[in-house]
Amino acid sequence: MEMVKERAAKNDSMQYFDISMLNANEEFAKSLGFKKIFKIGKEISIFPNGEKCIAYISEKNFHKAVKSAEALGIVANAFPPQKKELEIIKEEEKVLIFPIGYILGMKGMELIRAIAQLKNAFRTAKQMHVKIAIATLSNSKEQFLSSMQLLEVASMISGSEEKAKEMVQRLQVFL
Amino acid sequence: MIFKPKKRYILARSSIPIDFVRNQQALGESLLSFMGVKGYANAMPKVIKQIDSTTFIIRTNRGGEKDVILALSFIKSLGNGSGTFGIYTLRTSGSIAALLRKSGIR
Numbered sequence: 475m476e477m478v479k480e481r482a483a484k485n486d487s488m489q490y491f492d493i494s495m496l497n498a499n500e501e502f503a504k505s506l507g508f509k510k511i512f513k514i515g516k517e518i519s520i521f522p523n524g525e526k527c528i529a530y531i532s533e534k535n536f537h538k539a540v541k542s543a544e545a546l547g548i549v550a551n552a553f554p555p556q557k558k559e560l561e562i563i564k565e566e567e568k569v570l571i572f573p574i575g576y577i578l579g580m581k582g583m584e585l586i587r588a589i590a591q592l593k594n595a596f597r598t599a600k601q602m603h604v605k606i607a608i609a610t611l612s613n614s615k616e617q618f619l620s621s622m623q624l625l626e627v628a629s630m631i632s633g634s635e636e637k638a639k640e641m642v643q644r645l646q647v648f649l
Numbered sequence: 650m651i652f653k654p655k656k657r658y659i660l661a662r663s664s665i666p667i668d669f670v671r672n673q674q675a676l677g678e679s680l681l682s683f684m685g686v687k688g689y690a691n692a693m694p695k696v697i698k699q700i701d702s703t704t705f706i707i708r709t710n711r712g713g714e715k716d717v718i719l720a721l722s723f724i725k726s727l728g729n730g731s732g733t734f735g736i737y738t739l740r741t742s743g744s745i746a747a748l749l750r751k752s753g754i755r
Contacts, residue, residue: 577723581682616725626715626722
């Protein structure tokens with residue numbers, strides 16, 4: 475009985491999140507195993523247009539965004555992220571979000587190169603003790619993933635199931 | 650004594666209606682290209698049941714299910730004119746009955 479309770483408590487703590495460009499209702503999010511799929515433009519905005527924002531590392535306003543209280547996450551859309559940028563992200567305690575939606579349509583060597591880039595970026599960020607999250611940032615229905623799939627992709631990038639779980643749960647800062 | 654290898658069953662759903670039992674070979678080839686010969690031979694994935702127009706069950710050898718789940722994330726077309734789609738893996742279980750029961754299908 476205790477084991478069942480422990481397992482239930484463990485399952486309750488498994489709160490996985492994703493970010494999408496598309497609207498994903500609660501039922502759809504639950505069917506994919508997520509507590510919530512945040513929509514960009516609704517629950518999350520792009521800096522400087524709201525209270526809970528994300529900013530892109532490649533944008534000109536990156537330095538302004540990372541210092542602001544509104545930008546909770548920084549999307550690593552330029553590879554490899556520079557050490558200087560990672561240092562600022564770490565200092566300001568922002569979450570570095572790895573987008574993976576764009577690699578889902580790739581094949582062959584193109585996919586292998588993209589995975590290698592993500593792995594390298596993850597390793598550098600981990601060495602610098604940056605808080606890392608993973609999200610699909612899907613812009614089409616085909617780019618959605620279930621929580622199980624997102625965990626497997628995160629495991630592949632991080633090389634550890636524990637880290638993968640942390641990465642998929644970390645987006646709860648946007649709640 | 651010879652032991653029968655244990656199986657895992659994956660409940661999956663596609664974003665558009667596709668009969669994966671009929672397109673078994675095309676899906677198998679796509680999985681093979683992502684998993685490689687060793688991974689595929691280890692998992693031996695097979696679509697065993699089409700529940701409705703989008704939902705289906707894949708059977709794999711135990712230990713190979715994670716590779717199949719990962720490979721399914723990257724499959725966006727079958728290359729036979731079926732269009733682009735996404736496959737979402739919803740649940741895994743050790744028996745079909747438990748899989749359907751847990752997912753509320755039966």
